[in-house]
């Protein structure tokens with residue numbers, strides 16, 4: 330079995346889908362691994378390190394995928410990057426399938442079985458494969474580091490001979506995987522931290538991290554979590570009460586990190602332009618939901634907006650990719666964990682159980698067609 334690791338060509342992508350550590354593990358499973366030259370360049374991994382782990386270095390994308398049974402990627406490959414790929418080869422990547430049916434059809438046309446890593450179900454057996462969690466955790470961490478570096482003041486309380494410095498007030502909106510890590514990071518660097526969410530289960534988590542929980546805790550809040558553990562879209566009445574609470578709290582905050590998402594929908598707007606106007610000059614908003622429309626009315630994808638009243642609203646893209654070496658290490662381990670059960674330990678070849686719950690949830694294309702039920706209606 331041959332496994333190819335391609336370099337990422339998207340300018341915003343700094344991660345890589347395998348590390349020397351996972352190359353060794355893949356070789357131990359019986360694979361011959363080929364890595365495209367300079368694939369690890371932005372994650373502090375040189376070709377020599379891959380070669381020392383047992384990989385062959387290929388001069389370009391086409392040479393990497395030649396005869397490959399499996400192609401490992403971070404982002405969805407363009408058709409040209411898969412030129413010459415073997416029909417039936419397995420492609421693992423974050424495929425970003427919604428609104429990209431044409432690109433999926435092109436993958437189907439290439440004859441590959443393409444698996445969307447972001448669709449891995451959040452069941453216990455799949456925890457080690459959960460790329461959403463591994464990357465969201467780092468995004469939450471990096472968001473606070475980015476905020477601290479853009480903030481013109483010190484974060485922790487300091488008692489000095491020249492007088493004392495007040496600690497920064499940091500507010501985390503949305504307490505999923507990213508939000509929890511943002512709270513922990515903000516506490517570690519000395520902020521006074523508050524956090525909010527619509528799911529009641531988050532209250533105890535916030536308190537256990539030493540932060541204060543701020544939320545409208547009415548009957549709707551008590552029932553805001555779906556069976557799958559996600560937030561429900563809230564009613565206009567709840568949103569109005571939440572906005573009033575946020576408005577009074579946010580005016581006193583120095584740094585706000587927003588992470589609120591609802592699966593399959595645009596991100597909810599939690600910070601209006603009026604709320605931004607109430608903030609002090611030098612305050613920072615980091616909008617981690619910016620790629621899904623944003624939690625702040627004024628945030629722009631990939632841009633830092635500085636308002637007339639001196640508030641910086643930072644809309645960095647691919648925030649996990651701003652910690653590329655760590656993000657790659659965790660992503661690569663997620664892919665390894667996903668791939669292992671697809672390989673027969675005896676023959677050391679792919680032996681995919683197409684009826685497996687995790688396989689069914691993630692495979693989008695197979696044998697030349699778009700096969701995932703969620704994409705059938707739009708497939709032609």
Ligand code: NAD
Nearest residue numbers: 451452462503504505506526527528558560588589590597
């Ligand atoms: P997410 O990225 O979908 O959303 C981030 C947070 O935003 C969530 O906590 C959500 O409740 C919150 N939110 C949504 N609308 C909001 C609003 N209007 N105001 C304030 N907050 C709002 O969430 P996630 O990080 O993917 O985690 C979702 C859940 O899945 C959590 O309970 C998490 O613990 C759970 N989870 C389970 C597993 C597993 O079992 N393997 C793995 C990862 C996460």
